[in-house]
Amino acid sequence: MIFKLDDTFDKPFIVSSETYTGFIKLFKDENPLHTDEKFAKTKGFKGRVMHGNILHGFISYFIGECLPVKNVIIHSQEIEFKNAVYLNDELQFKAVITGIYESVNTVEFKFYFKNAASNIVAKGKIQIGLLK
Amino acid sequence: MKIEDILKQVNEIFIDTLDNDQVIITETTTANDVEEWDSLTHIQLVVAIEKHFKIRFTSKEIQSWNNVGEMLTCIREKGV
Numbered sequence: 001m002i003f004k005l006d007d008t009f010d011k012p013f014i015v016s017s018e019t020y021t022g023f024i025k026l027f028k029d030e031n032p033l034h035t036d037e038k039f040a041k042t043k044g045f046k047g048r049v050m051h052g053n054i055l056h057g058f059i060s061y062f063i064g065e066c067l068p069v070k071n072v073i074i075h076s077q078e079i080e081f082k083n084a085v086y087l088n089d090e091l092q093f094k095a096v097i098t099g100i101y102e103s104v105n106t107v108e109f110k111f112y113f114k115n116a117a118s119n120i121v122a123k124g125k126i127q128i129g130l131l132k
Numbered sequence: 133m134k135i136e137d138i139l140k141q142v143n144e145i146f147i148d149t150l151d152n153d154q155v156i157i158t159e160t161t162t163a164n165d166v167e168e169w170d171s172l173t174h175i176q177l178v179v180a181i182e183k184h185f186k187i188r189f190t191s192k193e194i195q196s197w198n199n200v201g202e203m204l205t206c207i208r209e210k211g212v
C-alpha cells in the first residue's frame with residue numbers, strides 16, 4: 001500500500017471567474033444567489049455565493065491528478081458547507097488519510113477547505129479505491 | 133462473542149450499508165441472495181465491518197468466504 005495512515009496532502013485552489021462561468025455553462029444553475037449580486041446581499045451574503053459543488057470538482061481534481069498514483073476511483077464523498085465562498089476566493093484544501101483497508105484496496109480521507117481568513121468553508125470525507 | 137451475536141451486529145451493518153431495513157442475513161446467505169449486494173457495496177460492507185469490530189481482514193480471507201457464515205467465523209477468529 002503506497003498510502004499510510006495520517007499522510008497529509010495540501011493543495012491551493014482559486015474559485016476563478018473561468019471556473020465559475022464554466023460551472024454555470026455546464027450545469028445551468030443560474031440561481032440568483034449565485035448570479036445576482038444584489039439578491040445575494042439581501043440574503044445576508046457579501047456578494048454572489050459560488051456554487052458549493054464547485055468544491056466537488058476540486059476534490060475530483062485532487063483525487064484524479066494530485067495523488068502519487070493514477071489508478072484511483074472515488075467510491076464516495078461527503079461534504080458539509082460551513083461558510084460561503086466568493087468569486088476569486090483563495091482556498092486551501094487539506095486532506096488526511098484516516099483509514100486504510102488493504103483487504104479491499106480502499107483508502108479514506110477527511111478533508112477541509114479553508115478560506116484566506118482561515119475559516120473552514122467546507123469539510124467532509126472521501127473514500128477511494130485503488131484499482132488493480 | 134457468540135456467532136449469533138456477531139450475526140446480529142453484522143445484520144445491522146448490512147441494513148445501514150444497504151439502506152434496506154428489510155434485509156435479514158443468515159449464515160447461509162450469499163451475495164446472490166441480496167439484490168443490493170454488488171461489488172461496490174461489498175467494499176462498503178467490508179470497510180464498515182472492519183471499522184465496527186476494529187479488525188482488519190486480508191484480501192485472501194475475503195476471497196475465501198463462500199457465505200456469511202464463513203465471514204462470521206473469520207470475524208470471531210480475530211478475537212471478537
